Amino acid sequence: MKIYLVEHAIGAFAYDEQGKLVDYVLNSKDLGKVVEALIDNEKGMPLPSAKELLSKLKPDEVVVENEAEIPELQKNGVKASLEIHNIGSKAFRQSLPKIALETKFTSSEEELYSFLYEVSFEYTRRKLRGAASKRDLLAIQAIRAIDDIDKTINLFSERLREWYSIHFPELDNLIEDHEMYANIVSKFGHRDEITEEGLKELGLSKEKSQRLLTAAKKSIGADVTDVDIKSVRMLSDTILELYRIRRELTDYIESVMREVAPNVTTLVGPTLGARLLSLAGSLEDLAKMPASTIQVLGAEKALFRALRKKGRPPKHGVIFQYPEIHTSPRWQRGKIARALAAKLAIAARVDEFSGRFIGDRLNEELKKRIEEIKTKYAQPPPKKVQEEQPKPKHKGKKEEKRKRKNK
Amino acid sequence: MSEVVKVEKTEFENIYECVYNDGTTRLCTKNLAPGHNVYGEKLIKISGIEYREWNSFRSKLAGAIQKGLKKNPIVRNSKVLYLGAASGTTPSHVSDIVEMQGKVYAVEFSPRVVRELILVAQHRPNLFPILADARFPQYYRALVEDVDVLYVDIAQPDETDIAIRNAEFFLKDNAYLMMAIKARSIDVTKDPKEIYKAEVKKLEEKGFDILEVIQLDPYDKDHAMVLAELK
Numbered sequence: 191m192k193i194y195l196v197e198h199a200i201g202a203f204a205y206d207e208q209g210k211l212v213d214y215v216l217n218s219k220d221l222g223k224v225v226e227a228l229i230d231n232e233k234g235m236p237l238p239s240a241k242e243l244l245s246k247l248k249p250d251e252v253v254v255e256n257e258a259e260i261p262e263l264q265k266n267g268v269k270a271s272l273e274i275h276n277i278g279s280k281a282f283r284q285s286l287p288k289i290a291l292e293t294k295f296t297s298s299e300e301e302l303y304s305f306l307y308e309v310s311f312e313y314t315r316r317k318l319r320g321a322a323s324k325r326d327l328l329a330i331q332a333i334r335a336i337d338d339i340d341k342t343i344n345l346f347s348e349r350l351r352e353w354y355s356i357h358f359p360e361l362d363n364l365i366e367d368h369e370m371y372a373n374i375v376s377k378f379g380h381r382d383e384i385t386e387e388g389l390k391e392l393g394l395s396k397e398k399s400q401r402l403l404t405a406a407k408k409s410i411g412a413d414v415t416d417v418d419i420k421s422v423r424m425l426s427d428t429i430l431e432l433y434r435i436r437r438e439l440t441d442y443i444e445s446v447m448r449e450v451a452p453n454v455t456t457l458v459g460p461t462l463g464a465r466l467l468s469l470a471g472s473l474e475d476l477a478k479m480p481a482s483t484i485q486v487l488g489a490e491k492a493l494f495r496a497l498r499k500k501g502r503p504p505k506h507g508v509i510f511q512y513p514e515i516h517t518s519p520r521w522q523r524g525k526i527a528r529a530l531a532a533k534l535a536i537a538a539r540v541d542e543f544s545g546r547f548i549g550d551r552l553n554e555e556l557k558k559r560i561e562e563i564k565t566k567y568a569q570p571p572p573k574k575v576q577e578e579q580p581k582p583k584h585k586g587k588k589e590e591k592r593k594r595k596n597k
Numbered sequence: 598m599s600e601v602v603k604v605e606k607t608e609f610e611n612i613y614e615c616v617y618n619d620g621t622t623r624l625c626t627k628n629l630a631p632g633h634n635v636y637g638e639k640l641i642k643i644s645g646i647e648y649r650e651w652n653s654f655r656s657k658l659a660g661a662i663q664k665g666l667k668k669n670p671i672v673r674n675s676k677v678l679y680l681g682a683a684s685g686t687t688p689s690h691v692s693d694i695v696e697m698q699g700k701v702y703a704v705e706f707s708p709r710v711v712r713e714l715i716l717v718a719q720h721r722p723n724l725f726p727i728l729a730d731a732r733f734p735q736y737y738r739a740l741v742e743d744v745d746v747l748y749v750d751i752a753q754p755d756e757t758d759i760a761i762r763n764a765e766f767f768l769k770d771n772a773y774l775m776m777a778i779k780a781r782s783i784d785v786t787k788d789p790k791e792i793y794k795a796e797v798k799k800l801e802e803k804g805f806d807i808l809e810v811i812q813l814d815p816y817d818k819d820h821a822m823v824l825a826e827l828k
């Protein structure tokens with residue numbers, strides 16, 4: 191039997207001389223595995239799914255599209271030849287979405303394309319990683335810049351609220367979110383220019399808009415001139431610009447982090463990942479740290495206090511930001527933190543020393559471990575004799591939505 | 598500063614023209630990634646829809662359209678293989694035009710610009726960034742599918758051969774090739790017109806029907822855009 195072998199990110203497919211699909215073996219959906227296989231394929235290794243397919247079908251002759259894999263196939267006793275865009279690959283590549291559905295690789299077209307999207311990104315980043323040097327330091331500076339921006343946004347927003355309150359004091363309590371507040375000032379200026387339409391464009395709910403409009407009508411604030419408003423607006427425009435820069439930087443950090451530290455990033459996301467790098471100093475430094483140190487990174491003050499006073503050491507530092515930690519009951523947090531830190535230590539080492547992507551696997555293992563902790567320690571431990579625990583200090587600042595400080 | 602007063606349809610699907618209050622017009626596309634611009638281009642919001650100005654001096658496809666291209670094979674739902682995606686200037690507009698059901702497979706081999714391309718693709722689920730050398734289509738065959746349009750802008754001396762090879766790999770029957778030819782990167786000493794002729798001949802020998810050859814000046818000096826259909 192002669193088959194036309196088609197290799198693709200979704201699997202290996204064998205077609206006969208009439209262009210009919212004979213058999214196939216699908217790839218795993220593990221991004222790291224798929225990308226590794228694709229990169230090996232460039233160097234002449236058939237995909238693992240293709241090897242499986244061939245050993246299943248035992249064809250006399252195989253037609254492939256990648257010349258580089260012919261020697262490897264022949265070494266394994268298969269007669270191989272090259273023919274690009276042959277009857278098989280044409281049939282396959284002209285109906286990729288249909289085949290993905292028919293073979294149940296995915297259950298929808300969107301799912302197929304989002305898989306391919308992820309694969310191309312990981313493939314491309316993997317190739318970039320080879321040329322990455324000191325790019326971790328870029329991510330670190332960017333995350334520090336974000337922290338500076340956050341401080342500035344808070345400072346400016348407090349000033350804006352105080353300033354604009356001379357004209358429209360009621361708005362201060364109605365709108366908690368700093369960005370929305372700045373948006374309203376920038377967009378309308380005078381309180382009697384505020385319209386329902388405009389508020390809707392800003393994404394405010396109908397109910398809130400109504401309350402705001404009523405408040406504007408009945409406001410006890412002072413009248414101000416266009417010139418007065420112009421000055422206030424310079425500040426609100428600046429705040430909005432800072433938010434815009436913050437978003438761009440967040441994007442940028444994501445891109446750099448996925449390139450230089452894909453495994454750490456898959457575990458904890460780009461922002462927290464970058465914070466860990468920032469606290470450690472570099473990816474290399476993070477990779478050299480034991481899990482127990484990673485667990486308390488960012489809680490140095492509490493750690494030293496505990497050491498000095500022989501109190502309890504903190505259970506977590508900056509990784510407190512990891513949702514599964516801060517949303518879990520107190521008695522589970524330390525255990526989850528330890529599990530996460532252990533995975534992070536592995537992730538950082540693989541990122542630093544091999545660049546392979548095992549993030550999906552690590553993530554799955556971690557999720558499993560957290561499930562275990564959650565079932566095993568579902569109940570709070572029996573109360574011991576009252577003993578004050580030193581509360582860990584953490585920089586658990588809220589992302590994106592900046593809530594106001596208590597006044 | 599001049600302001601956009603309205604946005605009008607052009608004869609090409611999903612390509613628009615914004616009209617300024619001083620009477621001038623510029624091409625634009627509907628932004629698939631609202632709020633994000635790619636190369637500093639202006640974002641224009643009109644009756645709830647965001648458009649991106651499309652600079653004809655920065656994009657050869659826009660330049661070709663301004664110079665009177667008669668047919669644009671890139672339409673809604675098109676699957677496009679884009680060789681020489683660079684930092685994503687034109688690919689981002691192609692991504693706008695084909696919309697979510699269309700796909701843009703963007704191949705680029707320079708790591709430095711791919712980093713920028715990734716930032717653009719991060720907000721565009723229909724734009725697939727692929728770091729690879731267009732000379733070896735077998736390396737990315739596993740990431741793509743057959744396409745309706747092969748768009749080539751790689752400024753290489755042997756770019757026509759590279760285009761042909763990719764067409765052999767991935768172009769559907771009766772599908773289109775759009776290729777930007779940079780005369781100077783093929784041979785600085787020859788007259789650009791001679792060069793276009795020679796490259797077009799190579800395409801014809803490979804079974805392409807040449808539909809149009811458009812000179813891109815003043816948008817791009819010594820460049821031409823070839824539109825061909827594979828028979």
Ligand SMILES: C[S@@+](CC[C@H](N)C(=O)[O-])C[C@H]1O[C@@H](n2cnc3c(N)ncnc32)[C@H](O)[C@@H]1O
Nearest residue numbers: 681682683686687705706707730731732750751
């Ligand atoms: C003129 S620029 C393309 C500009 C882009 N098409 C646009 O309009 O936004 C040419 C690009 O082709 C890339 N290139 C050149 N040879 C290539 C090859 N063999 N494979 C992939 N990309 C290549 C270059 O790195 C460069 O970024």
